[in-house]
Structure formats: structure tokens, C-alpha cells
Amino acid sequence: MLSKGGCPKTMLSIKDALEAVEGRWKLLILFSLSESPKRFKEISREVNGITDKTLSKELKNLEENKLIIREVYNTFPPKVEYSITPHGLSLEKVIDELHFWGLAHRNKVIGK
Template structure:
């Protein structure tokens, strides 16, 4: 368990490292956030995830598909239609993202409190 302190051997993978390999990086969390709202076409994800290039989005979705957290459905029509959705494994990341969200809210509040305290002392 993560809360236990124990020496890890080189052969033993770190569970946090495994998680970060699957969802780490600048873009994957934002892509996941979008896909939690439902199935999306590539162009919808590209529009929603501000600042990501098409090449990077293609790469990130491919990695997420290889890790089994995103499913890619190609429809045989012209022009080709491709949709992305979360697999059950991808959906299981919801509590992880919610924990990250909660932690972020707490950090924002702590930062604001610190800034307010600093300003009051400086006045």
C-alpha cells in the first residue's frame, strides 16, 4: 500500500510511477476531463483542449489507447468519422481525477490565504 513505507527493489514497479506513465504529462488529464463528459470526435477534443496541436493530440490519444483507457471507433464513411471514448479502465480514473481536483482546490485556497496574510503584514 502507498501509505506504508517500505524499501522497493529495482524489480518491483512503483504504483505511482505506473499511474503517471498512463495519465502523466501536460495533456492527458485535460483529454480525460473532456472524455468524461462523453464520446467525442477528434475535432471536438482538439477544440476543447486549448493549446494542443493536432500532432500532439494524435500522439496522446494513441498512447491512451495503447494503455487501454481510451477506445477509438472508426466509422466506414466519407469523410472518415472517428470517435473517442473512455473504456471501463479509463472511467475508473474518475476518483483519481477528483482527488487531484480536490487537492488543487485546497492548494488554491492555501495560496490565497498566504497571499492575504502577506498583504496584511505588509500594510
């Protein structure tokens, strides 16, 4: 339940959370990585509509926030793989709730 008045500590923690997952792509990227580690192009194919430039920027930001890790393998050509961290996996309930809210919202707004 939403509280009235807004506790400053609560507002700060919500602000921090929103900054870590802001934008239209980060949660979709995390969802893509939640089943298994993936290479850049695999993520790009799964997250429909994202440009390579945006994906690169979002992956760097997710790595800075310790939600994913980037692993470079010593092969030729170099293999780079991204995987979700336990900290990133802690967003599973948030993603599930957004999924259910999105279904209800689509039904309410579009009627489908």
C-alpha cells in the same frame, strides 16, 4: 496516508500508473471524454492550449494503455470518434481528488 520506506511493489504500481497518465494533457483528455464520445476537433476545443500534434500523440498513448478507444466509421468522409473505456473511467476518483487538491493548492499558493 503516505507510508515511510516505500514498498518496492507499491513503488512499481505508482510508476506504472504515472506512466499511463503522465504529462499535462492525458487526464484533461480523459475528463473531456468522460461525458461522451468526441471527435478529434471537439477534444481539441475542450482541452484548451493543446496542439493537434500533441493531442494526436496523447490519444495514441491513451489508446495503447487501453484508457480510450478509437472508432472509425465507414462513412464518407470517414468519421473517427474517441471514447473512454471502463478502464479509463476507473480513474474518476483520481481525477476528482486531483480537482479538489488543485482547488486547495490554488488557494494555498495563490490565495484565490
